Amino acid sequence: MKRTSPEQFLPLTQTTYYILISLITPLHGYGIMQKVEEISNREVTLGPGTLYGALSKLEKEKLIQKTDEGDDRKKCYILTDLGKEVVKLEWQRLNNLVEVSRLIVEKIGGN
Amino acid sequence: MTKTKKVFRIFWAWQDHKEEKWLNEMARKGWALISYKYLYTFKKIEPTRYIYKLDYKATSDEDLKEYKMIFEETGWEYVTQYGKWHYFRTLENGNQLTEIYTENEFQIEAYKNLLRNLTILLISILIISGIVLSFYRPAFIIGFSTALYFITILCIVKVKQKINKLKV
Numbered sequence A: 001m002k003r004t005s006p007e008q009f010l011p012l013t014q015t016t017y018y019i020l021i022s023l024i025t026p027l028h029g030y031g032i033m034q035k036v037e038e039i040s041n042r043e044v045t046l047g048p049g050t051l052y053g054a055l056s057k058l059e060k061e062k063l064i065q066k067t068d069e070g071d072d073r074k075k076c077y078i079l080t081d082l083g084k085e086v087v088k089l090e091w092q093r094l095n096n097l098v099e100v101s102r103l104i105v106e107k108i109g110g111n
Numbered sequence B: 001m002t003k004t005k006k007v008f009r010i011f012w013a014w015q016d017h018k019e020e021k022w023l024n025e026m027a028r029k030g031w032a033l034i035s036y037k038y039l040y041t042f043k044k045i046e047p048t049r050y051i052y053k054l055d056y057k058a059t060s061d062e063d064l065k066e067y068k069m070i071f072e073e074t075g076w077e078y079v080t081q082y083g084k085w086h087y088f089r090t091l092e093n094g095n096q097l098t099e100i101y102t103e104n105e106f107q108i109e110a111y112k113n114l115l116r117n118l119t120i121l122l123i124s125i126l127i128i129s130g131i132v133l134s135f136y137r138p139a140f141i142i143g144f145s146t147a148l149y150f151i152t153i154l155c156i157v158k159v160k161q162k163i164n165k166l167k168v
Helices: A014-022 A029-039 A048-060 A081-109 B016-028 B061-072 B105-135 B139-167
Strands: A064-070 A075-079 B004-007 B031-037 B039-044 B050-056 B077-082 B085-091
Touching: A014 A029, A014 A048, A014 A081, A014 B105, A029 A048, A029 B061, A048 A064, A048 B061, A048 B105, A075 A081, B016 B031, B016 B050, B016 B085, B031 B077, B031 B085, B050 B105, B061 B077, B105 B139
Parallel strands: none
Antiparallel strands: A064 A075, B004 B039, B031 B039, B050 B085, B077 B085
């Protein structure tokens, strides 16, 4: 389970990707939910079980870390350098997928 | 004085959703869960449509406050704890979210943790019963450890099935 190179975390699930990009600034649990709803245009709502599970896993994998802000009840998290690398690589991967398939999908389109 | 009652009922490790349904029904009949420790303790309330959810939290309890806060801020009231199982409830029409897991990935993760702890339990039962039985073998100890052994195996199989179903 030892993972050190950012490539090994890819591909990310949609939930994980949204949580990671929301943590470009420090946020606590509920703040993350609101931010994810906002950036996904209300398409993604996180349940508390999902959010807690994701935070504990991402912290263990060192993609995010706790900040000094907040208290016992409201801990704040932020992306680590490794987390930032992973987000960038995932964005490039997704962007690349869109680019290489653009012409093909446009042909299917019919509009 | 508030009226309470204690109820004995067994739910095995894979029956979390069955237990949730039962708790929902109890609340509709006017009995709200207040605690569970071998017995379920209910308090008399006005019949209410609550949705109960159980969550298996495998991590240590040092972040329990933060864990409860994440649930409470999204409208899930903390009810009680039994081992690593945590009980939450919300009003059926008061919360837009009726699930605590909004995707399968981290629900699977929670069940995998449960599975790991069940496996540790199974190995412990084998080791302890092995040691005890190498000294003396009264029938009740043989019977008890065999029953425990098979129930734990059944739990493992059933939880594995739940995980496989979620993976589809």
